[in-house]
Amino acid sequence: MSAERLNGEPCGPGTFAVESAGQPGVWYGVEFQNAAVRWCPCNGFQQRNDCRHVREAETLWRSEHEAMLAAHRADPGRQAEATKRLKEIAEMFE
16 A cells, blocks of 8 residues: 555544555645545546545555554453443443
8 A cells, every 4th residue: 555644643534645656756645534525636536536546545544443443342441341331321221
């Protein structure tokens, strides 16, 4: 993957640099808010509202989310906390 986060917190909005496939050495700054709100200055995005640069930035953004979720799942303290909270919620409906 040739996308790199330039700013913003992992899993959050930010700017990603993605190299052009057709013009080596040319990088596009993809502005990414979420999977539905994104922008790239390349011609393809301007014509189709989609491009490889945006898809690569989204792939990196999604991998950040997957890594965060995996870290939360691996933390026994967080699992115990979530189990306790789910039990409390279930009891509210009994």
